[in-house]
Amino acid sequence: QKEVEQDPGPLSVPEGAIVSLNCTYSNSAFQYFMWYRQYSRKGPELLMYTYSSGNKEDGRFTAQVDKSSKYISLFIRDSQPSDSATYLCAMSTDWGNYQLIWGAGTKLIIKP
Amino acid sequence: EADIYQTPRYLVIGTGKKITLECSQTMGHDKMYWYQQDPGMELHLIHYSYGVNSTEKGDLSSESTVSRIRTEHFPLTLESARPSHTSQYLCASSEGGAGEKLFFGSGTQLSVL
Secondary structure (H helix, E strand, O other): OOOEEOOOOOEEEEOOOOEEEEEEEOOOOOOEEEEEEEOOOOOOEEEEEEEOOEEEEEOOEEEEEEOOOOEEEEEEOOOOHHHOEEEEEEEEOOOOOOOOEEOOOEEEEEEO | OOOEEEEOOEEEEOOOOOEEEEEEEOOOOOEEEEEEEOOOOOOEEEEEEEEOOEEEEOOOOOOOEEOOOEOOEOOEEEOOOOHHHOEEEEEEEEOOOOOOOOEEOOOEEEEEO
16 A cells, blocks of 8 residues: 555646645654645646644645644645646655655646 | 756667766755656655765665766766666755755656667
8 A cells, every 4th residue: 555645637627616636645654744736747846835734825725734634635726727737745754854755646637 | 047957858768778867956955866757656766865975775776876976966877778767757956855845857758668
């Protein structure tokens, strides 16, 4: 069983919709949770970063961590065609730990 | 502009050839990484470096080797390419550990025939 599970999609939604992307994990020692966005033929770029449980908001993006359920989410409000990309979750047990554990990514398509 | 560069973007090569994938960053980061990414699969760490003359293998077994002679340069070498090496190779750097923000290059798509 993989340490981090992520639905590969594709997830196709109309422009303006609220999007919910999720990852589940099995290692309760994970404390640092990240969402990366990867456009086609590009490297991933960090979108959101959270420590432990709780919510973090940045513009149209909200990251949520529920450690009791071992479940993290990324919400995108007012989705735009430019949000079409693959979204990767990643997590780590320690700050400064070189070893991130990655999800396989969810492909998101926003239809104009 | 601070950035991380990978060359070539695409490489098609025959079995048995020696190849070097280049990675350079202008941000002065000590930490650098090589990841392998296959379609629909997780990123897997194959090499990392904490600084000059420091290199370690990652969790994914790889026949490649790396060197870190200069802070800004972290090339990856395959002595004898095989079809099983066909993959996308991503280079990244960070100021701290990987728990901090990783900056990725655009990747090298390698195809070994």
